[in-house]
Amino acid sequence: MVGGTVFTKVPSNVSVFSRAPQISFAICFMPQVMRCPISLLEHTPMLTAPTAATIPTGKTCSRGWAAAAAVAAVAVAVAPFLVWHLRWMSVRAHYEAFPLVVLGAAVLAWVRFRHPLTCASEGPAAPRMMWAGLLVGWVGVVAAEVLSSSWLACVSVMILVPPLAYGLGGREVFRRVLPAWGLLWLLVPPPMDFDRLLILQLQGLTTVWSGAVLDALEVFHLAAGNVIEIDGRSLLVEQACSGINSLFSLLACTLFLVLLTRRGWGRGTLLMLAAVGWVLVANVTRVVLVAMLETRWGVTAATGWRHEAIGVSLFTVAVGLLLSTDRLLEFLTRPSARAAESPRPVPAAATVQMPVPPKQAVRVAAVVVPSFLVIAGLHWAARGNESIAPVTVPSELASSPELLPAKVGEWERRDFGTETREAHNFFGEHSQNWLYSRPEMAVKSSLAYPFPGWHDLTWCYRSTGWQIDSQEVRTPANVPGGFVQVRLSKPGFRHGFLVFCEFDRSGRPFLARPGGAREPLFRHEASFDRIQRRLEGRPLPPPEPTGAAYQFQVFVEGASPLAAEGEEDVRQLFVALQSHLRERWAAEGGAKQ
Structure with missing residues (x-):
């Protein structure tokens, strides 16, 4: 990050950052909880499944092919979005503990389903709320496909779980799946960043x-x-x-x-x-x-x-x-001694039905299977040729001030420094910083990497105390993908002007987009544009790179805002520097990640 007040080579100990919570989540809490369920479940009536005193012994229920087919159809339809979503979470430091959430949900499911199901609590067939929930979930998955929104797909899956459980297994399955379902909501991030x-x-x-x-x-x-x-x-x-x-x-x-x-x-x-x-x-x-x-x-x-x-x-x-x-x-909240001595009422015994797949489960499967297989077919027809390449961390670039030219017009390179942070750091694991100056003005430029995709730099400046006054996306022909320019201010009569763009190791651009809460909307707008181009027969825009992103920026700050001429000079310096960098990488033939 080069927006500070001092431009020097920053030591590696400047950031207070740790991944300790993910580690201690596993070694401090989960082992204790994993040891407690067996003894706790065996001695706590509230946690055990209904015993013979509450529900008579009978044959277990089996939903057979209907339940398996319905669940498989939903899984096939939403699998691409879930893969994208989990890949997105894996490179966000504050979601790196998400595998343990999945493990916790699996433990909750095992605790609730470790006793055989009976058909005693089947409940009414095909209530309206169940069909309404299935319809809302299906519409949500369709909307996620149109908008290319993995977040909306995850929300739709969470909406689908309760009505699907009720339709295939009745009230008993619905009741038992709720704890795991509630924990899995932690995997759905808040909308709009x-x-x-x-x-x-x-x-x-x-x-x-x-x-x-x-x-x-x-x-x-x-x-x-x-x-x-x-x-x-x-x-x-x-x-x-x-x-x-x-x-x-x-x-x-x-x-x-x-x-x-x-x-x-x-x-x-x-x-x-x-x-x-x-x-x-x-x-x-x-x-x-x-x-x-x-x-x-x-x-x-x-x-x-x-x-x-x-x-x-x-x-x-x-x-x-x-x-x-x-x-x-x-x-x-401990009850009084008299209340504690009073025995709990024993639920009345329910009637055990025959263990055959109920008609309700067959009807649900008959509706769910074809409707979600249609979504899966549309997805693979429209996006089957789009690969999901894993984000691999490239090797650190050689620290060299010669990566950028010594002189650009009136600008001369005065200083150079590097900074190394922790992996997946919000500011980039590595950065190389240059200082260019001319009479009465100094500009800081930086190349930071790697990022899993387009990285909104405005959040970084906001975290260090800057306020975003305005931002604008520009797409000149001499900057592939365009760039973002931002005007900033800070208490103490400090003003800043920022220009940045992003590309992969071969110089292929990521499309510039507005930052803040507007950034998520860019993906949806791009999806609508692709659909419109398909319908009109126009050529599609080139897909964005799938590898790690490199972010290049120039930044200038002072006691007063830059005049229009000063902003134009800074933009021209940015265009020249990023063009030199891309041309050099193109000459090297890129790098394998």
Whole structure:
């Protein structure tokens, strides 16, 4: 990132970032919960399936080919979108724990379905709400296909699960699938990049609280945006230390515990709120502890194993505090002794029916199978030739100031520096920075990489305290794919002008698009444009690269906004530099990723 106030070679310990929550999610919480279900389920009546005292023994229900065919048809129709969505989540640091959410849902499903099903709770056949849910889910999948929206496809799948479970297995299957279904909602990110906005809010809150604690400890520091400067060192409060990573992990732990043990709506809501509070406390403690170690004792803990150890330890403490909160709520909500002595009423025995596939399941399968196979056929007909290449991390580029020319018109290269961050860092794992100057103006340029696709740079500047005043997408012929220009401002009478574009290692462009909440809409607009071109017989635009993205930017800041002539000069410098870079890479023949 080159939008700071000092342009020097930045050491690798400037960012306070860790993936400890994902690690501690597995080693601190899941083993304990995985050990507790067996003993807990065997001795807690609330968690066990109905026994012979409640439902008479009878033959188990089997939905046979109808259930298998319906589930397979839905899976085939939505599989491409789920693959895209999981690939998208795997390269977002705050969703890297999503495999454990899937594992937790599988555990909940096993707990609820480990006893055989009976036909005692079949319920009314084909209610209107079930058919309405199936229709809404089907329409959602169709809309996801038209809009190329994996998010909408995931929401549609979640909408489909309850009515599909009810239609194929009745009320009993519907009831048993709900806990796993509820946990899987954590895999659906907020729409319109609301999670990024949440990251910014948590970063700001963590920075403010950490600054207050450092003030109380009489540690001299300066908070600028989400950067805490202490003794000339910049500690950037990133996603991990803002709480977004550990928040997702601890919320998943909490929801898993609530659903596994059936804590109830009231107690479960209080536990979820407590989880948010303990995460914020833990992450403020982490920022303060890192700052104290570096300033008071000279111990570098911003990166490396020390930071990982601090993150794991604090997350473990947060889990312990959450479990302690659960025990406190249990004590406060414990019923009176007289109420505890009163026996629970035993449910009346239900009638056991014959274990044959009910007509309702056959009717549901007869509707679901062809309707979703049609979606699958349309998808492969329209997109079957589109490959989903995995995002591989390219090797680090050789650090060389000669990657860009020494002189461009009046501009001369004055300085060069590099920066290395953690993998999947929001600002890019690697960056090479150049300083170009001419009389009365200096411009910072940067090449940052790798990103899994188009990376909205405006979020990075917002996280460091800049405000976006305006942004514009331009598509000149001499910049393939176009570029984005942004005007920014900052408290203290600071103004900035930013121009950036993105391309792959061979120089093939990613189409420029507006940032912020407008970025998700760009994908939908592009999908509509492709459909319109197909219908009108016009040639389709070239597909975007599927490999890692390289982001090139130029940035200038000052006490007053640039005049129109100054902005034009900066744009011309940007065009010349990115053209030189692409031509050099094209001459090298690209690089295999």
